[in-house]
Amino acid sequence: MWPLIGLLLHVSAVCSDSHSLRYYYTGVxxxxxxxxxxxxxxxxxxxxxxxxxxxxxxxxxEVQWMEKMGEGYWEEETQRAKGxxxxxxxxxxxxxxxxxxxxGFHSYQVMSGCELRDDGGITGYDQVGYDGxxxxxxxxxxxxxxxTMAQAQISTQRWNSPDVQWGERKKNYLxxxxxxxxxxxxxxxxxxxxxxxxxxxKVSGQEKGDTVKLHCQVYGFHPRAxxxxxxxxxxxxxxxxxxxxxxxxxxxxxxxxxxEVTPKDGDRYSCYVDHSSLEKPQYxxxxxxKSSVWVIAVVVDVVVxxxxxxxxxxxxxxxxxxxxxxxxxxGTIHSSSGNIPSKMRNSIYF
Numbered sequence: 001m002w003p004l005i006g007l008l009l010h011v012s013a014v015c016s017d018s019h020s021l022r023y024y025y026t027g028v029x030x031x032x033x034x035x036x037x038x039x040x041x042x043x044x045x046x047x048x049x050x051x052x053x054x055x056x057x058x059x060x061x062e063v064q065w066m067e068k069m070g071e072g073y074w075e076e077e078t079q080r081a082k083g084x085x086x087x088x089x090x091x092x093x094x095x096x097x098x099x100x101x102x103x104g105f106h107s108y109q110v111m112s113g114c115e116l117r118d119d120g121g122i123t124g125y126d127q128v129g130y131d132g133x134x135x136x137x138x139x140x141x142x143x144x145x146x147x148t149m150a151q152a153q154i155s156t157q158r159w160n161s162p163d164v165q166w167g168e169r170k171k172n173y174l175x176x177x178x179x180x181x182x183x184x185x186x187x188x189x190x191x192x193x194x195x196x197x198x199x200x201x202k203v204s205g206q207e208k209g210d211t212v213k214l215h216c217q218v219y220g221f222h223p224r225a226x227x228x229x230x231x232x233x234x235x236x237x238x239x240x241x242x243x244x245x246x247x248x249x250x251x252x253x254x255x256x257x258x259x260e261v262t263p264k265d266g267d268r269y270s271c272y273v274d275h276s277s278l279e280k281p282q283y284x285x286x287x288x289x290k291s292s293v294w295v296i297a298v299v300v301d302v303v304v305x306x307x308x309x310x311x312x313x314x315x316x317x318x319x320x321x322x323x324x325x326x327x328x329x330x331g332t333i334h335s336s337s338g339n340i341p342s343k344m345r346n347s348i349y350f
Contacts, residue, residue, distance in 0.1 A: 124174030
């Protein structure tokens with residue numbers, strides 16, 4: 001929809017057995033912009049599960065296994081979505097006033113989320129964006145909101161005030177309600193969500209004088225999270241280009257990583273691929289005499305032990321865990337504002 005969404009959906013770490021729930025609530029100022037004035041999109045992990053917009057006026061499932069939630073669930077969520085629609089529409093107008101804007105296209109988005117890790121730990125976040133930039137965010141250490149631009153000062157003061165304490169309300173949601181719903185959704189869609197499809201890998205090189213442009217195409221994998229990079233023996237090649245992880249029509253994903261190198265005697269370039277479908281990371285060696293080669297990553301095990309060594313393997317496991325759990329989770333709100341008393345909604349949001 002707009003740049004901030006693309007940023008939040010980007011995944012690079014390989015977390016095999018964790019699950020996350022996330023929702024994006026978006027309101028826009030200008031009808032006819034190609035977007036509905038209000039929309040909700042919900043995800044479990046990388047799968048879109050629900051959709052609501054101001055044109056359809058209904059909260060709808062996007063995957064078959066969400067239909068197991070029953071008719072009562074969809075009616076209740078539709079009513080909550082309609083309440084949130086009124087809140088976000090008002091938020092767009094107030095934000096425009098704060099920025100002294102009288103017209104044009106503007107967007108206001110609420111993003112919030114929870115994740116249940118495979119070790120039983122949970123994390124969450126709550127964030128608001130305006131015109132593609134972060135407007136304010138929840139500090140989950142103090143459970144208070146922090147403004148990221150001057151125009152958000154009024155909102156954070158209201159949200160953090162003793163009579164509202166919106167951060168404490170969010171704490172209860174993120175640590176309890178969100179996790180509870182996530183577990184229900186995962187139970188319904190486990191076969192789909194935890195499907196493992198091993199990647200295919202193609203490595204190739206284009207010679208340009210003394211340099212070579214190396215390409216590593218990783219294709220047909222599921223789930224979405226993957227780690228791909230070029231290596232020269234044990235060292236990572238830092239100068240590279242990468243695409244986003246892109247969907248295929250069959251529900252799998254693809255990514256391409258390229259690097260421009262100047263080969264020297266003794267260099268040995270390989271594409272490193274790690275994915276939850278693999279027992280261990282794979283190294284697919286580029287051989288100059290072959291213009292390109294396709295392999296199934298699972299059957300290619302180019303002396304991983306020799307390249308990494310025991311110490312390297314321990315480092316890899318530690319780095320992999322830190323990458324998964326070290327940052328903000330990319331996640332959700334589950335219609336939580338639908339539980340706000342109507343007399344409090346405007347004061348909380350603005």
